[in-house]
Amino acid sequence: KNEVEQSPQNLTAQEGEFITINCSYSVGISALHWLQQHPGGGIVSLFMLSSGKKKHGRLIATINIQEKHSSLHITASHPRDSAVYICAVRPARNDYKLSFGAGTTVTVRA
Amino acid sequence: DSGVTQTPKHLITATGQRVTLRCSPRSGDLSVYWYQQSLDQGLQFLIQYYNGEERAKGNILERFSAQQFPDLHSELNLSSLELGDSALYFCASSGDLSYNEQFFGPGTRLTVL
Numbered sequence: 001k002n003e004v005e006q007s008p009q010n011l012t013a014q015e016g017e018f019i020t021i022n023c024s025y026s027v028g029i030s031a032l033h034w035l036q037q038h039p040g041g042g043i044v045s046l047f048m049l050s051s052g053k054k055k056h057g058r059l060i061a062t063i064n065i066q067e068k069h070s071s072l073h074i075t076a077s078h079p080r081d082s083a084v085y086i087c088a089v090r091p092a093r094n095d096y097k098l099s100f101g102a103g104t105t106v107t108v109r110a
Numbered sequence: 111d112s113g114v115t116q117t118p119k120h121l122i123t124a125t126g127q128r129v130t131l132r133c134s135p136r137s138g139d140l141s142v143y144w145y146q147q148s149l150d151q152g153l154q155f156l157i158q159y160y161n162g163e164e165r166a167k168g169n170i171l172e173r174f175s176a177q178q179f180p181d182l183h184s185e186l187n188l189s190s191l192e193l194g195d196s197a198l199y200f201c202a203s204s205g206d207l208s209y210n211e212q213f214f215g216p217g218t219r220l221t222v223l
Contacts, residue, residue: 033212041198043214044112086153097168100153 003027006087006101013108019074021104023087026068033098034061034072035086043086046072077108113137114203114215122221128189131218135182135203141165142184143204143212144176148197159184191222 004025013019023032034046047054047061049070054061058077063070074081087101113136123129135142144156146169155168159178170176173191178184188195198219202212 035214041217041219043200043202043217045212045214048211088153097166098155100155102152 002102003091003099004087004089004101006085006104008104009102010105011107013077013106015078015108015110017077017108019077019081019106019108021072021085021087021106023070023072023101024068025070025087025089025099027089027099028092029065029068029089030092031090032063032070033088033090034070035088037084037086037103039083046085074106077106079108079110081108082106112213112215114201114213116199116201116215116218118218119216120219120221122223123191124223125191125193127191127222128187129191129220131186131188131199131201131220133184133186133201133203133215135184135201136205136213139203139205139213140182141204142178142182143202144170144184144186145200145202146197147200147217148194153200156186188220193222196220196222 007022031050033048036044036046049063058075060073084103084105086103088098115134117132140161142159147153156170157176158166162178173189176186198217200217201215204212
């Protein structure tokens with residue numbers, strides 16, 4: 001079983017809709033990352049979280065350490081948000097390694 | 111543009127061959143990470159270097175090796191290539207030893223025929 005599970009695997013939304021992507025992990029962690037991978041392949045680091053909530057523009061990331069769960073929210077979604085969103089955790093037992101989720105493919109239709 | 115450069119962008123080679131992928135980190139970043147992204151395995155951490163020294167190893171095969179040079183650029187060497195090595199190889203850099211924020215390069219797409 002993967003240390004990091006994401007849901008849903010795929011998501012289609014209409015422009016303007018609120019989108020939520022979930023990430024659950026099974027190990028103690030020192031940090032969690034959300035990454036965005038565009039259709040061209042490039043990867044951008046969106047957030048790094050160790051507690052609470054972070055906001056950047058229309059993106060909000062939250063984490064609940066006790067429940068081993070994080071969510072990435074996209075408000076007022078736009079077709080340019082179409083990408084694969086990947087959750088990655090830094091296990092506390094091995095701080096140098098990142099373990100990745102399989103990714104959530106988001107498609108936003110105009 | 112993340113400031114991390116990778117060359118080449120695409121590489122097509124045959125089984126059994128050896129290739130070298132190159133990464134230049136952002137100016138001033140001391141840590142370099144290598145990742146492999148294949149269709150069936152997703153993203154996997156391969157190896158990390160910090161200021162020229164290996165710091166962490168992930169799921170890196172013995173046929174693969176890496177190094178970081180005094181000018182901080184890094185190379186990933188893949189030898190005795192197999193069909194299953196076809197993947198996107200990403201390099202990322204950060205300013206310090208930990209993963210506080212990583213900046214990813216555009217990747218090298220390796221196709222082994």
